[in-house]
Amino acid sequence: MFAFIAIVLIASVGFIVRGVLRRTAYVHKPIDPIGTESNSTYAALPSIIPWTGSGDCDFNIVGESHYQPALAKIAGPTSQKTVRHPCKALLQMEPDNPYDPYAVAVFIRGLKVGYLPRAAAANFTQTIAREFVWVPPKQRRRLEFEVDAIIFGGRNRVNPDGSQSPGLYGVKIDLEDDDDFDE
Secondary structure (H helix, E strand, O other): OHHHHHHHHHHHHHHHHHHHHHHHOOOOOOOOOOOOOOOOHHHHOOOEEEOOOOOOOOEEOEOHHHHHHHHHHHHOOOEOOOEEEEEEEEEEEOOOOOOOOOOEEEEEOOEEEEEOOHHHHHHHHHHHHHHOOOOOHHHHOOOEEEEEEEEEEOEOEEOOOOOEEOOOEEEEEOOOOOHHHOO
């Protein structure tokens, strides 16, 4: 009998705590950024969630070489000067990515500019699953996280024969507030 009462009591406390957590996270003006019904518990999520890092944009993303035209649209054409362009980036999970189900794409001004490295993306996705456990997985995948970023580089290179090659841009973001994301 005592065991039955203990189980009922523990279950009741669990439901109460779960309900409180659902109601206390992001209790702002209800909006519907992720396609849920307007009266949903999850409708109070902001469309873009700020991610507070360490204040240093020193985390390198990968794949920027494939997105040089997008980076040139944002930072300007390559030139004789090195560019250091501070901006905001959005991190978006790509669970349907054919190469990596934990892929996290990086967007600046609506243009894809690269990805988090594979290990960091897996850790980031698991952290989001832990921190936003009260959001259903399908809706959690649609969340966007804003981080500080810097586009750097873009200086034209002089080749050994004297000709010039266009410079390449790189991107660093402020994600290292937690050792889980170290490369």
